[in-house]
Amino acid sequence: MSKLELPALDQTACCSPMVRExxxxxxxxxxARMFKALSDPVRLRLLxxxxxxxxxxxxxxxxxxxxxxxxxxxxxxxxxxxDAGLVGSERRGTWVYYWVLPAALTRLSDLLQAxxxxxxxxxxxxx
Amino acid sequence: MSKLELPALDQTACCSPMVRExxxxxxxxxxARMFKALSDPVRLRLLxxxxxxxxxxxxxxxxxxxxxxxxxxxxxxxxxxxDAGLVGSERRGTWVYYWVLPAALTRLSDLLQAxxxxxxxxxxxxx
DNA sequence: TGTCAACATAGACACATGTCGAAATTGGAA
DNA sequence: TTCCAATTTCGACATGTGTCTATGTTGACA
Numbered sequence: 241m242s243k244l245e246l247p248a249l250d251q252t253a254c255c256s257p258m259v260r261e262x263x264x265x266x267x268x269x270x271x272a273r274m275f276k277a278l279s280d281p282v283r284l285r286l287l288x289x290x291x292x293x294x295x296x297x298x299x300x301x302x303x304x305x306x307x308x309x310x311x312x313x314x315x316x317x318x319x320x321x322x323d324a325g326l327v328g329s330e331r332r333g334t335w336v337y338y339w340v341l342p343a344a345l346t347r348l349s350d351l352l353q354a355x356x357x358x359x360x361x362x363x364x365x366x367x
Numbered sequence: 368m369s370k371l372e373l374p375a376l377d378q379t380a381c382c383s384p385m386v387r388e389x390x391x392x393x394x395x396x397x398x399a400r401m402f403k404a405l406s407d408p409v410r411l412r413l414l415x416x417x418x419x420x421x422x423x424x425x426x427x428x429x430x431x432x433x434x435x436x437x438x439x440x441x442x443x444x445x446x447x448x449x450d451a452g453l454v455g456s457e458r459r460g461t462w463v464y465y466w467v468l469p470a471a472l473t474r475l476s477d478l479l480q481a482x483x484x485x486x487x488x489x490x491x492x493x494x
Numbered sequence: 495t496g497t498c499a500a501c502a503t504a505g506a507c508a509c510a511t512g513t514c515g516a517a518a519t520t521g522g523a524a
Numbered sequence: 525t526t527c528c529a530a531t532t533t534c535g536a537c538a539t540g541t542g543t544c545t546a547t548g549t550t551g552a553c554a
Contacts, residue, residue, distance in 0.1 A: 254462050255429055256421040263415035268408040275411070279403035280542075281395040288390035288478075294383040300501070302382055313543055315502050320541095334551065335381050336501065349479035351415075352472045407512075427531070440513055442532055447511095461521065463531065 263351075274348055277324035282307055283317045287326060290338050297339035390478075401475055404451035409434055410444045417454060417465050424466035 263271070278284055289306065290298045304314045318338060321327045326345065329338045390398070405411055416433065417425045430445070431438045445465060448454045453472065456465045 254426050256424060256426070258419050259421050260419045262419040263412050265408065265412065268411045268415070272406050272408040272411050275402045276406035276541095279399050279406045281392065281399040282542085284395045284399050284402070285390050285392065288395070292385050292387045292389040294386050297383060299381050299383070304501090309542085310544065311501075312503080312545080316542080319502080331501085331550075334500065345479045349476035352476035352479070403511095409512090431531095436512090437514065438530090439515080439532075439534095443512080446532080458520075458531085461530065 271348065271351060274324050274326060274344065277320050277326055280317065280320075282309060282313075283321055286314070286317055287321060287340065290327060291340045295339070296342070297337055300336045300338065303338070398475065398478060401451045401453060401471065404447050404453055405475075407444065407447075409436060409440075410448055413441070413444055414448060414453060414467065418467045422466070423469070424464055427463045427465065430465070 278287070285307070286303060289303060290296065292298075293302070300314075300318070303318070304311050307314060318327070318329070322329055322338075325341060327338050327340055329336060331337075405414070412434070413430060416430060417423065419425075420429070427441075427445070431441045434441060445454070445456065449456055449465075451471075452468060454465050454467055456463060458464075
């Protein structure tokens with residue numbers, strides 16, 4: 241009997257029990273893609289700048305000035321943010337407007353607050 | 368007079384006002400580094416798996432099995448998470464334990480909830 | 495229709511990153 | 525001290541990423 245208990249004790253000493261379901265592989269790929277979009281300082285600042293405007297929306301003409309990179313680079317970064325589902329965009333005549341998609345950001349922050357809370361497959365959708 | 372008012376109207380039509388201070392360059396570099404650590408699916412799942420254990424802490428021996436990559440690769444990923452300040456680690460005899468640093472995760476989620484809220488320079492510190 | 499401004503895309507390039515197997519390091523037991 | 529298990533680090537390599545200049549696309553206006 242004592243022999244049977246020792247292995248169990250060994251495992252208890254090494255392993256703490258799981259208290260919740262960890263993130264699955266499919267969700268991780270999706271979420272990692274969004275985090276990757278945020279993993280560049282310029283892109284992070286772009287998102288912040290857009291969100292700092294009234295209504296969480298800004299014109300591109302307001303986004304190309306404050307950075308030390310060229311206009312095509314800003315455009316490329318905005319594309320990455322959009323493709324990752326973090327912002328939406330629309331051309332209105334001369335100007336193109338970008339806006340944050342709060343649902344996507346909420347999805348990320350929910351994960352970080354309780355990282356192992358099961359995340360549903362719901363998408364934010366466009367504005 | 369009507370000529371003088373048109374340019375001002377044009378600018379109003381294009382630009383929405385700023386309602387808060389956007390993220391600065393220095394903070395963005397720091398935060399982007401943490402997001403980069405989360406931008407790989409395996410690393411995201413590792414963090415989630417650690418956090419899913421009781422006390423937000425897990426033994427490495429629990430972390431090397433559930434993934435389709437080699438043990439050195441898991442070790443490398445854990446290193447990236449640790450260097451980014453998202454987890455802490457400690458060797459206790461035979462086993463090495465990793466735990467999440469909630470303050471770092473909170474810092475990220477706060478940014479995503481109100482992306483343009485000024486983020487202080489406070490660090491999470493180690494456990 | 496031609497011209498211009500605003501913005502996006504393409505291609506090239508230097509540098510970064512994920513993964514592997516091999517090797518090194520650390521701690522425990524004999 | 526030697527041997528072993530657990531874990532980290534190293535070096536190589538294929539692939540990915542940020543940035544640029546050049547070019548293409550879109551919309552407004554004369």
